[in-house]
Amino acid sequence: MNDNNPSxxxxxxxxxxxxxxxxxxxxxxxxxxxxxxxxxYVHKGIVNAAKILNLTPSAISQSIQKLxxxxxxxxxxxxxxxxxxxxxxxxxxxxxxxxLESILGALDLTGSYDKQRTITIGTTPSVGALxxxxxxxxxxxxxxxxxxxxxxxxxxxxxLTQFQTDLIIDNHTYDNRAIHRHVLFTDSMExxxxxxxxxxxxxxxxxxxxxxxxxxxxxxxxNLHLLRQRVQEMFPExxxxxxxxxxxxxxxxxxxxxxxxxxxxxxxxxxxxxxSLKNIPYAVLNDEKIAFSLHYNKVSLRDPILENVIDVIRDxxxxxxxxx
Numbered sequence: 259m260n261d262n263n264p265s266x267x268x269x270x271x272x273x274x275x276x277x278x279x280x281x282x283x284x285x286x287x288x289x290x291x292x293x294x295x296x297x298x299y300v301h302k303g304i305v306n307a308a309k310i311l312n313l314t315p316s317a318i319s320q321s322i323q324k325l326x327x328x329x330x331x332x333x334x335x336x337x338x339x340x341x342x343x344x345x346x347x348x349x350x351x352x353x354x355x356x357x358l359e360s361i362l363g364a365l366d367l368t369g370s371y372d373k374q375r376t377i378t379i380g381t382t383p384s385v386g387a388l389x390x391x392x393x394x395x396x397x398x399x400x401x402x403x404x405x406x407x408x409x410x411x412x413x414x415x416x417x418l419t420q421f422q423t424d425l426i427i428d429n430h431t432y433d434n435r436a437i438h439r440h441v442l443f444t445d446s447m448e449x450x451x452x453x454x455x456x457x458x459x460x461x462x463x464x465x466x467x468x469x470x471x472x473x474x475x476x477x478x479x480x481n482l483h484l485l486r487q488r489v490q491e492m493f494p495e496x497x498x499x500x501x502x503x504x505x506x507x508x509x510x511x512x513x514x515x516x517x518x519x520x521x522x523x524x525x526x527x528x529x530x531x532x533x534s535l536k537n538i539p540y541a542v543l544n545d546e547k548i549a550f551s552l553h554y555n556k557v558s559l560r561d562p563i564l565e566n567v568i569d570v571i572r573d574x575x576x577x578x579x580x581x582x
Contacts, residue, residue, distance in 0.1 A: 289330060290352050294321040295333070295482070303340035332387050350578040376405045378568055380426040382415055383410070384505045385550065388426055388524055389442070396574035397567060404567070418555045424564055426553040440552045440568075442575040445522040447485075449538040452513050457538060459555065467540070468493055472509050473519035474501035485546060492542055509533055521550055 297307035298318065308315045326332055330344035355575065356371055368490065376395070386408050397404055408425060417423045417431050431439065449467075451457055460466055468504055472493070502508055502516055505525060512519050513533035521529075558564045 291321050291325050291328075292358065294318055295347075296351070296354055298322065298334060298341065299343055299347060302342070306340070311406075342352055354398060367431045368467070372558050374403050374405060376407050376564060377425070377564070378407045378409055379381070379410050380411045380414065380423040380428075382428060383429055384525065385429075389550070390526060392574050393571055396570050400485050400570050401563075401566070404563075414553065418553060418563040421555065423566070424554065424558060427550065428553070429548055430553075431552065434553055436557070440554050440572060441549050442552050442572070444547045444549045445524050445545050447462045447548065448521055448523050448526045449518060449520055449543055450509075450512055450526055451518045451538055452515070453534040453535065453536045456534060457515060457518065462538065462540070467518075468495040469497070471515075471517045472496045473511060473517050474498045474506055475505055475519070475521070476501055476503045484547065488546065489543070509535065515571055 284310050294307065294311065294313075294574060298304060301307050301310060304318045304322070307313075307361075308318045311318070322334060329346065329350070331344055333347040333350075334341040334343055351509050351577065363395065367468070377392070379390070390406075390408055394406055397406065411417070411426060411428060414426050414430065414436060415434050415437065418432075418437050419434060427442065430483065457470060500508075500511060502511075506520065506529075508519050509525070509529040510533060511517060513535055518538065520543065529535055554568060559568075
């Protein structure tokens with residue numbers, strides 16, 4: 259048998275798609291009957307099951323009769339003051355108990371952490387590289403059973419309101435009242451060049467900076483209009499010879515050419531480990547701040563697990579420079 263043959267390893271959802279009668283069968287089964295079946299099986303008697311479920315023995319007996327009409331087996335045989343399961347009932351129990359346990363684990367209404375669960379966090383690639391290591395470390399230290407999934411941001415507001423992601427971290431502000439924002443940290447801006455750039459040994463003036471070739475990071479949809487406006491006032495005659503939506507590309511180009519560019523200080527510190535970069539001290543630009551925030555749907559706070567994850571992330575960045 260070829261393990262790489264996709265037709266031989268079908269995903270469960272494909273099996274369900276191929277067998278619509280499964281849905282019709284499940285529709286005809288009251289899932290409460292399975293709960294009653296488990297109670298009778300585990301407690302070995304109708305009376306005991308009735309006490310556990312706070313039902314009458316008559317109601318339990320009627321439910322068992324309904325199950326006998328569904329399954330081709332009596333399921334339980336009277337023995338003394340209780341009942342004993344048939345071999346078919348034992349077979350059912352193995353699957354039903356696993357199914358009920360899986361359902362309870364998925365619901366996890368109590369907010370317990372003994373079951374695996376995936377928390378989805380949306381970021382841009384660059385913000386993900388900046389914040390996810392710290393978030394991963396903090397969450398794994400507190401809740402090691404939780405799994406993290408980092409996805410790209412396509413339409414942040416829609417992703418949050420439609421519950422396509424649990425959290426989003428970026429530097430945008432959303433007007434939707436259903437979305438809550440918490441600033442994790444603010445960052446100053448740096449003017450960056452390659453380590454042996456001629457500007458580092460020249461007299462730094464407004465003219466020399468304006469005459470240098472600049473890069474431009476295109477941030478569509480980001481709430482940075484005022485910052486862009488102030489940067490334009492700082493460098494009214496700058497020559498932008500290269501622009502990109504990708505800050506990794508910007509950093510790589512700066513390290514391998516004479517162009518200069520602007521980026522948040524934390525990105526500069528991160529990229530300095532990858533490329534030979536140097537910051538150009540420029541107080542007016544360095545005073546500019548950009549905020550990075552955690553966003554989530556307010557309804558998510560009803561989920562105790564997600565609420566605790568939000569607290570862990572906020573705590574992980576509580577000592578960062580956060581603007582009021």
